[in-house]
Amino acid sequence: MKWVYIAAGIAFYIKMLVLPNASLGFDLSIVEAIVKDCGVPSAVAGIILRNRLYDTIFEVVVFTIAIMGANFLLANEKPTSKIYQFTDRPSIVLARVGATISALVSIELAIRGHLSPGGGFAAGVAGGTAIGLIAITSSPERMQAIYKRCFAATSEKLSVLIFIILSVLTLAGYELPYGQLGLLVSGGVIPILNILVAIKVALGSWAVVLIFIRYRGLL
Template identity: 60%
Template structure:
């Protein structure tokens, strides 16, 4: 099976070498398309700073839709669990080591959730992942 991987690596390297020797480089064409896309973004956003226009156009919608997804999930869970009756029989730990271990585990889980929430909102797209992991 290793020879299949070796052939795949050789073919990929050959493609890179042959692609560079061609008259029209795909990277150059992509660069021209990227410049045109940035010019269109700058003109459509109406903001002098193109980076700000990009953030407002893409990241703002991403954040808004993340909030909508979380809110919908919370409302759906609340709606589905609204008619649930608590069980009359609640099983509890009676030995001290199990109680201490459960409390320590709950505290560690809460601290990890807070850490994910703090670091998650500071990274692009991290708030959604941090919320899911913390939940």
């Protein structure tokens, strides 16, 4: 069976070398129309948070249900007595440096996702990565205490609620002024939605990390 996979891989590679690049004939006027319609330089952000905002609402809802499902399925299990974590100093230092970099990237993607490649989902993943790196170098009790002290669960639910409200208002035709194209404060409601999605995904990832550490002992 592996020879079938190898032959398919070789055929696909030859196809990429021989056949012309289909993107050469792409009409850039489509991208320009999207940018003009959405008021943001990032056409991807405009499509996700305006042209197909209806789909994005349900993507956020599905992610929320997935987090609730993980909590529900593991709630009746016995917490594990052994937690697997980094114990050597070099690994701890490297993990926390990586967490710092991931957190900074998360903030950058959240606030500038409408101007450049990035956006709320990517920012949330970067934020969740930072939290995961901290979790494998810190005690579970400390992570749980910080989670409660920061009201992370409440903030996550509020971010979803505000996102849905703003999205419904946008779909109903009530939009903020676009401002000047290319500025940080521009694009109407799109930058706000980006930040809300980033908060939702990052805090949701934090909740899942805590759940799996408590009941599985590892991520």
